Amino acid sequence: MKNNLPKKMKAVRQLGPLPNEALSDPNEIKKILQLTSIDLPKPGPGQVLIKVDRGSMNPNDLYHIRGVYSSTFDYPYPRGVGFEAAGTVVANGGGIVGKMRLGKRVAFYSKSGVFAEYALAEALKLIVLPNDVQFQEAASSVANPITGIAMARCAKASESKYFFITAAAGAVARMTMRVAHTYGLKSIAIVRREEQISICKEEGASYVLNQSDPDFEKRLTELCKEVNCTYGFDCIGGEMPLTLVRSMPQGSTLCMYGYFNTGPMQFQPQKLFNGWKVQFFEIEYYINALSLPSRYLLSREVIENVNGLFRPKIQRQFKLEEAAEAYAFYSQNMTDGKIQILCE
Structure with a gap:
């Protein structure tokens, strides 16, 4: 570690779980989130320490x-x-990859807590930025673009020419549709x-259905039959998987990519025992299953399109000390663009 680095850093820390009903109240969020001074973390073997410029919010943050x-x-x-x-x-x-990354500008994903002045990350999972990609775009270039590519690949592998996706106005769904259309x-x-x-x-969707309409399930069933849609994504959970599977032709696959409803999910056993399938998608497991060359190619595909196909819309930026306000705002404005936390 370089000798000129500080011994302490500012970091947003979570003291305990937040009740769901308090998600839109910054005053309640402040009770469980605090900006504090902690020891600068030391990278272990295979890790690097990154001076964070900014971070982005995603549904998993909530x-x-x-x-x-x-x-x-x-x-x-x-x-x-x-x-x-x-x-x-x-x-x-420690490690040759980390040594090669010293001084490099990077985009990264880490569970160490990136809403801080410094953060740890795995050297092998960094995306090195070209000179023409700024931190503002790069900070939103990991989760959604990689998820969009991966989910589009899953849809393509199903050999169904059509796929449906819930929460379609959200950033992940829009990115998935955008990539899938290029396929x-x-x-x-x-x-x-x-x-x-x-x-x-x-975004180029061929059809748009509103799940709040009273005849939603009937319309989806008719449409899936008409265009032979045998693959779909859901991130709602709760009763929605039951509705979606009932709407799909026999032999279809439903892929869960999230769970807005954190309670139990409903499925119909008769369907699952007669040819319908359920998959679960999680980006971390997807990336870990890739070979190193495949990870590199995936990161290149993302970064080469970050100023084009994957260019994020930045809705609003907050400072570290405004983290509670940022979470509250994001919980009510998830589809209008990215929320970023400035960490310097």
């Missing part, structure tokens, strides 16, 4: 502070917050509000 995110469910409190960010590598914990696939966007229909049409 699950995390509620204490229901499956990937961090057992993480003890107090703990860090934030997963996706961009910054500059300033120290290496020659066609999408059925499922939204929750009437004003979201135009958003999905602008």
Whole structure:
């Protein structure tokens, strides 16, 4: 570690789980989130230390502070917050890859808590930034673009020319549709509000259905039969998987890519025992299953399109000390663009 690095750093820390009903109240969020001074972390073998420029919020950030995110469910409190960010590598914990990344500007994903002045990350999973990609775009270039590519690949592998996706006005769904359309696939966007229909049409969705309509299941069933849609994505959970599977032709596959409803999910056993299938998609497991060359090619595909196909819309930026306000704002404005935390 370089001798000129500070011994302490500012970091947003979570003291305990946030009740779901308090998600839109910054005053309640402040009770479980605090900006504090902690020891500068030391990178271990295979890790690097990054001076964080800014981080971005994603749906898993809301699950995390509620204490229901499956990937961090057992993480003890107090703990860090934030997963996706961009910054500059300033120290290496050991290893040739980390040494090669010293001084590089990178985008990264880490569970160490990136809403801080410094954060740890795995050297092998960094995305090195070209000179023409700025931190503002890079900080939102990991989670959504990689998820969009991966989910589009899953849809293509199903050999169904059409796929449907719920919460279609959200950033992940829109990215998935955008990538899938470049693969020659066609999408059925499922939204929750009437004003979201135009958003999905602008993304090129072939059909847009509103799940709030009383005849939604009937219309989806007829449409899936008409275009032979045998693959779909859902991130709602609860009763929605039951509705979706009932709407799909026999032999179809439903892929769960999230769970807005954190309670039990409903399925119909008769369907699952007669040819229908359910998959689960989680980006971390997807990436870990890739070979190193495949990870590199995936990162290149993302970074080469970050100023084009994957260019994020930045809705609003907050300072570290405004983290509670940022979470509250994001919980009510998830489809209008990225929320970023400035960490310098």
